[in-house]
Amino acid sequence: MTASIQIHHDPATQYLLRLGDTCLILGQRLGEWCGHAPVLEEDIALANIALDLVGQARALLTHAGRSGGFDEDQLAFLREERDYLNPTLVELPRGDFAFTVLRNLMVSTWLKLIWAALAESNDTELAAIAGKAIKEARYHQQHSADWLVRLGDGTAESKRRCDIALSALWRYAAELFDDDAVDAAAHATGLGPAWSSLHAQWRAEMAEVLAEATLAAPEDSVFRSTGKRGVHSEHMGRLLAEMQHLQRSFPGGAW
Amino acid sequence: MSDHQTNDLSANPSANPSADASINHEWPLWEVFVRTKAGLDHKHCGSLHAADPQLAIQLARDVYTRRQEGCSVWVVRSDQIVASDPADKAMYFDPAEDKVYRHPTFYKLPPEVDHM
Numbered sequence: 001m002t003a004s005i006q007i008h009h010d011p012a013t014q015y016l017l018r019l020g021d022t023c024l025i026l027g028q029r030l031g032e033w034c035g036h037a038p039v040l041e042e043d044i045a046l047a048n049i050a051l052d053l054v055g056q057a058r059a060l061l062t063h064a065g066r067s068g069g070f071d072e073d074q075l076a077f078l079r080e081e082r083d084y085l086n087p088t089l090v091e092l093p094r095g096d097f098a099f100t101v102l103r104n105l106m107v108s109t110w111l112k113l114i115w116a117a118l119a120e121s122n123d124t125e126l127a128a129i130a131g132k133a134i135k136e137a138r139y140h141q142q143h144s145a146d147w148l149v150r151l152g153d154g155t156a157e158s159k160r161r162c163d164i165a166l167s168a169l170w171r172y173a174a175e176l177f178d179d180d181a182v183d184a185a186a187h188a189t190g191l192g193p194a195w196s197s198l199h200a201q202w203r204a205e206m207a208e209v210l211a212e213a214t215l216a217a218p219e220d221s222v223f224r225s226t227g228k229r230g231v232h233s234e235h236m237g238r239l240l241a242e243m244q245h246l247q248r249s250f251p252g253g254a255w
Numbered sequence: 256m257s258d259h260q261t262n263d264l265s266a267n268p269s270a271n272p273s274a275d276a277s278i279n280h281e282w283p284l285w286e287v288f289v290r291t292k293a294g295l296d297h298k299h300c301g302s303l304h305a306a307d308p309q310l311a312i313q314l315a316r317d318v319y320t321r322r323q324e325g326c327s328v329w330v331v332r333s334d335q336i337v338a339s340d341p342a343d344k345a346m347y348f349d350p351a352e353d354k355v356y357r358h359p360t361f362y363k364l365p366p367e368v369d370h371m
Contacts, residue, residue: 039282041303045317143313150306 002251005078008068011185014085015192016126017075018182018228019114020060021086024076025236026107027053028243029094038097045143049104052136059129077247081236088225089172091236098161101147102169108140109205110176113198122190145209152213162215171221175228177202282306284333287315289325297329305330 007013030050037043061072090107094100115137118130151158176195183194210217225233246253282304288297300319305311311330320328339347351357 039304041305041314041318044321045314048317048321143317146309146313150310 002078002248004080004083005070005074007070007075007079007083010067011182012189012191013064013067014182015186016060016064017083018085018087020057020064020075021084022090022107022111023053023060024057025084025086025239026090026103027051027057028239029090029092030100030104032094033100042097046100049140049143052140056129056133056136059133063125063129073247077244081232081240082230084232084236084240085228085230087172087175088227088233088236089169089175091227091232091239092169092172093235095165095168096161098151098158099165099168101144101151102162102165104140104144105148105209106169106173106206108137108144110198110202112137112141113201114193114195117193117198121192123192126192141205148209148215149213152210152215159215162213166215167218170218171223172225173202174220174223175225178224180229285311285315285330286333286336287319288329288331289315289319290327290329291325292323297327300324302333 007017027050030046030053033046033050034043037046057076058072061075065071065075089103092103095103112134115130115134119127119134121127121130148162152162153159177199179194179196183196186192187194206217227233227236283306284302285305286302287300289300290297303311303314303318305314308330312328315328315330319325
């Protein structure tokens, strides 16, 4: 078995990894739908979205790894759980189709706003990654919004499942919009926006879709998930065990 | 998806159960046409099931353009396509076989326009 790598915890690297790990871990969860989606066309669509996200993760991890001398694969497969900095929202198990659609909408709306802001980053490589990624995020948002409207304003069964998904997922959004030292540093150096600056727009766009879907968001909760600080839920360990097992068993293995 | 009304294209499919005669539980079939980047016409490339026009376009994009096949997508409900009957093939198409005067090949174009 291969030993884990140790990464630097400077604010710039943490900022990049928070974003890159969001894409990587959500891509991993969406890949679990392969062969299990409700219809064939949606199986392909979800796999496409997962691949888009993994592509964004690759670019971000490659960029983040340079300062520590690690490549994208080492960062993706050889870190300890506490060194993954994705918000807890994306590591939750994939749930049913309503759960997946709602989570995709929450994350893609947020990613779209971040990519739009990052196109102005002082870091030219990050700005270039953002320029390409935003087109994918726009499509992901449209795809999941269209589905949420059909499910929310659909049958009694689909609406019931959407309500359950909302009450399960909504509280994990708060973590996306709380600032800390990493955000302050990114904002100060022009690397990227503080995540809290996206909150108002995110709320507005989510509210629009939820209204059309005849759904209501739950009340905000005081609960705060802590994934972006490396303190993950019980689901992360199992996800990483599955994701890392092959690389750790066959170091440097490739297709 | 089992209680969708397939021919009711409104946002709320269970609104009007008597609207269509055949209540089957499958999404309708759509034919997909894609125009490539360089080409001029949409070519038929396959079919898919979708609940309504917007979903059909989206799924066509997901299924039939993921290898950069094109830049424009048309979808048409399969039951809207009227096709010629194969049994009429002889009557419809054989008579054109020996009508060579219908082809514009007997005059020489002036060089200035001969690139057509």
